Amino acid sequence: MNEELRDKARALGLDRLTEEHLRQFERATTGMERHLRRLPRGMPVAQEPAHVYRAKGEAP
Amino acid sequence: MSGDLAYLGLAEAAELIRAKKLSPVEYVTALLARIERDDAKYNTFIALTPERAMTAARAAEAEIAAGRWRGPFHGVPYALKDIIDVEGVATTAHSKILMGNTARRNAVVTERLEAAGGVLLGKLSTHEFAIGGPSFDLPWPPARNPWSRDHFCGGSSSGSGAGLAAGFFPAALGTDTGGSIRNPASMCGITGMKATYGRVSRRGVAPLAFSLDHIGPMTRTVRDNALMLQVIAAHDPGDPGSADEPVPDYRALLGRDVGGLRIGVIRHFYTRDVAGDPEQVEALDAAVKLLAEAGAEVSEIMLPALQDFSACGQIILAAEAYAVHEQWLKERPEDYGARARERLLAGATLRAVDYLQAVRWRLQLRDRVAAAFADIDLGITASSMDPACRIDDDQALAANYWRQARMPFNVTGQPGLVIPAGFSKSGLPLSMQLVGHPFGEAMLYRVAQFYEDATGWTKRHPPELSD
Secondary structure: OOHHHHHHHHHOOOOOOOHHHHHHHHHHHHHHHHHHHHOOOOOOOOOOOOOOOOOOOOOO | OOHHHHOOOHHHHHHHHHOOOOOHHHHHHHHHHHHHHHHHHHOOEEEEOHHHHHHHHHHHHHHHHOOOOOOOOOOOEEEEEOOEOOOOOEOOOOOHHHOOOEOOOOOHHHHHHHHOOOEEEEEEOOOEOOOEOOOOOOOOOOOOEOOEOOEOOOOOOHHHHHHHHOOOOOEEEEEEOOOOOHHHHHHHOOEEEEOOOOOEOOOOEOOOOOOOOEEEEEEOOHHHHHHHHHHHEOOOOOOOOOOOOOOOOOOOOOOOOOOOOEEEEOOHHHHHHOOOOHHHHHHHHHHHHHHHHOOOEEEEOOOOOHHHHHHHHHHHHHHHHHHHHHHHHHHOHHHOOHHHHHHHHOOOOOOHHHHHHHHHHHHHHHHHHHHHOOOOOEEEEOOEOOOOOEOOOHHHHHHOOOOEOOHHHHHHOOOEEEEEEEEOOOOOEEEEEEEOOOOOHHHHHHHHHHHHHHHOHHHOOOHHHOO
């Protein structure tokens, strides 16, 4: 397993991943990169994301 | 046991129980015996709760005998996906991580089903934490498809779908973050509703991705589904995503025809964006033709590409799920099954800005879909692109995550109802998905009921289980 991948996992606090886990980590992040390539950039400046935050909080 | 009781629907059972022609105790006893006899073949249950069930059945019987019938769920058996809390019972999420995790209180949906007089039979198999499966490296085996044990039964609400097809219970709850009610509904030939985001409280249910999570009813028939949604739909101020919208009578439109309804067919999802299996496409075309011949005004509508919804949904899902699982992934990665671990690790490297861009994109996608739905009453599209694959076919199982048109409606939050739409030549269920306006579940039930009555697909049951 390449050290770069292990270092990346360690930097994320994932230092207990085994070799098998690291291979899964690599496949998972590669798959996510495919999705990220479709993510539009340059959206209108004022377009806010959907919030669930409410200043008064939720009722109990 | 008589097949009549195994495949008795919720609505039929309710009438018989109300008329005192069916004893809840005998009904529950019969289903428990069937489960005892056959569940080793299908692995639908993580845990049975027979003593609790018999106590509830006896109480229901006594109340009804005394003239206190609570409604259609009174004395009717049901089961819960094992990420839904039941006080005093373990919620495992089908994972070693949560073994021995006894719930201290009921989930809101459990509370509502109990208040309606339902009889809990037990907790059902799921893909681990509702994300990774089917898995053979967990403390419990994966559920199997009653139409063919060698085939995938869908997920993540796998035990819910398989148990309904097996005639183990007439109603179950599943959850759906990227299609987990509708996938097993497609694979097992049953009816599954992902209602509008916020329609059903998620409090007391293990989260996967907060802004995409839904709880919903899974049944064999449309009418049963409407009855179960009626019980669980309510505003819950304790669930931040819960919607304060009035709950209509979901039975109100059942029995009406489809004449004059405007139906938009989202055909590009299963013909252009992804090429659906020919038998599945043929089933969808036949369903659309049937509805058109019955008087519906059918037209094709165009939405953004399926891959856009998939990307947007998967980025949000991965980020939110990682927030839930980060600590366990750091401390106990070996306690996850391989499939869940891999899917959860997808969120580890996401940047905050990527998540937020996806959430902003989500609003654009929602608005584009709303515009396309402006002149129609409902949409029709595929749920799964294929009938069930073999449970040992890793490549086909992986493809199951993208060869589907369910994620778009987790992204938009619209209701999606999956119903059977025929069978493949090899005898596996085919399906279709009806999509509504937000809080438009009653319209979906109307059209689905019409189609069900016209085709009779829900009357078929897995042959190896017929008595």
